[in-house]
Amino acid sequence: MTETPKAIAKDRAPLSGGGLRLIGYYWRRLTRNRLAVFGLAFIIFLALVAIIGPFFTPDPTEVDFEAKNLPPVGFTITHSTYDIKTDQFITTRVSGNWKHPLGTDRKGRDMLAMIVSGARVSLQVGLLATGIAIIIGTIIGVMSAYLGGWVDNALMRFTDVMMTFPFFLLLVLIVFIFGPSLAFIVLAIGLTGWTGTARMVRSESLSLRTREFVMAAKALGAGDGWVVFRHLIPNVISLIIVIATLSIPGVILAEAALSFIGLGDPTVPSWGIILEEGQHSLTTAWWVAVEPGIMLFLTVLAFNFLGDGLRDAFDPKSSV
C-alpha cells in the first residue's frame, strides 16, 4: 500500500492537464506529416471561402452583358464575332481585368462568384452524404459485431447485396426516377455509400468486443447500450474519422460526375455543373471548365492527404 514518491513520479505521465491530451498527442503526430498539414490548411481555407466567401462576391446568377467570355486576370484571348451589318468577322482582343478576377462565362456570369458558391455546394454535398453514410455504416457495423449470430449474418449479407449494386448506375437511376434535385443526390449517395464503413467498423468492433475492458464493464453491471456507446464507439472513432475523410472526395467527385453527365441539379451551381457548362465552350472560354476542375482536383487531393495523414497518426504501429 505504500509507494515512495519517487516511484510514483516515474509512474506519472510526462504531461499534465485536462482530457485534451490525447487529442494533442494525435495532433502532434498529424502535424509531422507535411502533406496532411497542407491538406488540412487547404480544407480550412476552402471551408472559410464556402462560408464567408458569398458575402464578398457578387451574386453568381448576376449577368454582366458587357463582359461575356472574359478571361481571367493575366490572360488575353482573341474573340472573333460575326457582325451582321457588315457581314464580316470582327476579331477583338480581350484581356482579363480585376472586376472579374477569374473571368466570366459565356452568359457573363462572374466565375469567382460561381466557384465560391460551388465550393459551398460541393462541401455540403461531401459532408452531408458522408455523414449519412458514416452514421448508417457505424450503426450497422457495431450492431452486427455486437449482437452477432443471425443478426450479424443478416446485416452482413444485406451489406454484400448493397455492395454488388453498381453504385453509379444506381445513382443515375435514382436521379432519373426522382428528378435531378441536390437533396436526392445527397440522400442517394449517403444511402448507398455506407457499405465499406459498415464492414470496417464491424471488423474493428469484433476485435474490441472480446477485449477485456468490455468484459470488465459487463462484470461491473454495464448494459448493452452502455457498452456500445461508452466502450465500442469511442474506440472506433479514429477509424470513422479516417473513413469519413477519405470518402468525402469520392462523394464530391460522384456529385461532379453526375452533374457532368447532365444529371446534376441545374438550379444549384456546384463545381460539376460549372464544369459541365464549361465543356461546351472549351474552345472559346477554356477557363470555365478548367477553374472548377482545378478546384475539384485540389480539394480531392487535400482530403486524401489529410485522410492518409490521419490514418498514419491514429495507427499505433506507424512511427510518424
Place this chain on the structure above:
Amino acid sequence: METGNIDAIVLRVNELRTYFFTRRGVIKAVDGVSFELRRGECLCLVGESGCGKTVTALSILRLFDSPPGRIVGGTVCYNSTDLTTCSPQQLRRIRGKEIALILQEAQSALNPVLTIGDQIIEQMRLHLPMDTNEARAKAVRLLREMGIPSAEDVLGYYPHQLSGGMKQRVLVAISLSCDPRVLIADEPTTAVDVTIKAQILDMFRELKEKRQMSIIFITHDLGVVAEIGDRAVIMYGGKDVETAPIPDIINFPKHPYTMGLLECLPDVAKEVERLNSIPGMPPDPSYLPSGCAFHPRCPRALDICPRQEPPLVQLSKEHKVRCHLYG
C-alpha cells in the same frame, strides 16, 4: 476464520456445471463445483491453467459468452437469488454493485480511450444515486485508499499513462466503488513483479480485515494462497477435488493432486537441481479422462480410478476431498 460470524454465508455455489458447446464437442470447463463463501473470508480457487477457475468465476456472474457457453446444472445463491436463473436485469444490478469481478488482465481491462476518472465515476453513477461531484470525491478517496498519491491528477490520466501496478489498483478501486459485498479477483498477482505482488496482497488483506469483504481469490500460486487465504478450493479438470482451511491444505493435504502442487513449491532450506513438477499435462477439458480426471498423472492411482468418479468424502467438518483413497 477468526471472525465471530463464521457461519454467515454470503455466496453459495452448488454443483455448478458450465459447458461450452462447440463444433469440436462439449467442453466441460466447470463440471460440478461446490463451495460457500463466508463473510469476511478469503477463499482461494487454486489449480493449473485450464482447470476451470476462471470459468467458475465468470459463471457466478454469468459473464461467459453464450452461446457457446451454458450453465447446465447447479445453482449460485446470493441473498436467496439464484444467479444462474435470475433475469438479466436482476443480474446487472448485482454485477458490480453486490459482486464485483476483477479480470485477469489488468493491462487491458481499462478502456484505452477514457480517462481513469471517467471510468470510476461512471461505474458509480451506473449503480448509485450520485451526482458527478459526489462520485468524483469518492473516486479520489478510493484511489487514495488504494495507495495512489495525487489521486486528483490520476483521474485525468489515460490508462496507458499508468504502470501495471497502478492499473491493478485502479481496477480494484473501480470494483470497490459501489461497495460490493463480494470481490472476485482473477489472478490479480500474475504478470506483476514481486514488489507489486506484495503490495496487492497487502491491499487485499486490508480489504478483508477492514471492510469485512468476502473475497474469492483465483490463483495457481500456493505461496500466495498461504499468505492471504482462509480456505482453499483445489480444482482439477473442472471439479473441486479438495476443499479445506489453508493450514490443513498446507500441512495435511489429502488429494494426491494437492500434494503434487505443494511439492512443486520451492523450498528455501533445500538446494535442488531443478524444481519439482507434476508429470504430464493438465487435461484437455474437451476430452477429460474417465473416472477421476487426475488418474493418468496420479502416483497413487488405484484400479477403480479410471472406471469410477470418486465421491465427495467429508473428512471433517471443514475438509472435503474427491478421491478413492478415502472412500
